[in-house]
Amino acid sequence: GESVGLHLPTLSVQEGDNSIINCAYSNSASDYFIWYKQESGKGPQFIIDIRSNMDKRQGQRVTVLLNKTVKHLSLQIAATQPGDSAVYFCAERSGGSYIPTFGRGTSLIVHP
Amino acid sequence: NAGVTQTPKFRILKIGQSMTLQCTQDMNHNYMYWYRQDPGMGLKLIYYSVGAGITDKGEVPNGYNVSRSTTEDFPLRLELAAPSQTSVYFCASSYIAGGRDIQYFGAGTRLSVL
Numbered sequence: 001g002e003s004v005g006l007h008l009p010t011l012s013v014q015e016g017d018n019s020i021i022n023c024a025y026s027n028s029a030s031d032y033f034i035w036y037k038q039e040s041g042k043g044p045q046f047i048i049d050i051r052s053n054m055d056k057r058q059g060q061r062v063t064v065l066l067n068k069t070v071k072h073l074s075l076q077i078a079a080t081q082p083g084d085s086a087v088y089f090c091a092e093r094s095g096g097s098y099i100p101t102f103g104r105g106t107s108l109i110v111h112p
Numbered sequence: 113n114a115g116v117t118q119t120p121k122f123r124i125l126k127i128g129q130s131m132t133l134q135c136t137q138d139m140n141h142n143y144m145y146w147y148r149q150d151p152g153m154g155l156k157l158i159y160y161s162v163g164a165g166i167t168d169k170g171e172v173p174n175g176y177n178v179s180r181s182t183t184e185d186f187p188l189r190l191e192l193a194a195p196s197q198t199s200v201y202f203c204a205s206s207y208i209a210g211g212r213d214i215q216y217f218g219a220g221t222r223l224s225v226l
Contacts, residue, residue, distance in 0.1 A: 031211075032211060032212070032213060034213070034214065034215075036215075041220075042219060042220070043116075043202050043204075043217030043218050043219050043220050044155070044202070044204075044215075044217050045217070046214045046215070046216070049212060049214065051211050051212075089154060089155070093213060098143060098160060098162055098208070099145075099157060099160060099170065100213065100215070102154045102155040103154055104153060104154040105153075105154050
């Protein structure tokens with residue numbers, strides 16, 4: 001079946017570097033994408049979202065890029081900090097569905 | 113505004129026991145969800161609800177039941193607990209508006225079935 005997946009299960013970076021977390025999706029009907037951050041022992045927390053009529057959206061230190069041609073989504077974190085260490089999930093939803101589909105997650109480890 | 117509140121935070125069950133995981137939200141969201149998360153894995157949808165009195169199965173509903181008698185509460189019932197139900201359970205709520213659907217999650221219930 002169609003699914004959402006991540007390329008890298010673990011990403012290690014140095015404090016101050018920029019981080020890029022990737023996500024591939026296969027459902028061509030997906031029209032809404034969300035990134036969540038899950039810190040150890042906590043529930044996921046919304047970071048940023050993007051609709052399919054956009055290819056880029058920026059937040060505070062985060063940018064989401066959407067490439068519909070290759071069905072690829074990425075989350076860029078600028079000047080990564082130790083507090084950014086967490087598991088990051090992408091999720092997608094297709095029009096008319098109440099149910100988002102979550103990817104497996106990427107663990108981001110930030111070394112001071 | 114507490115958001116999504118789950119109780120209990122931890123629980124140990126014996127095989128065959130039953131329990132109810134409680135979930136309450138104070139954001140007046142119509143949509144509520146129950147997920148389970150196994151170690152190192154993503155979220156799997158157990159049940160969801162689009163409003164009071166309406167529930168539907170997700171990806172992994174076997175062994176669970178839900179009810180939604182009010183907008184605020186969405187309890188998850190485990191009947192005849194099995195070791196395979198050892199997991200972390202997350203409740204979430206959301207509202208869908210303007211094409212956006214942001215889910216707000218509780219802190220989770222860590223369940224062990226021994």
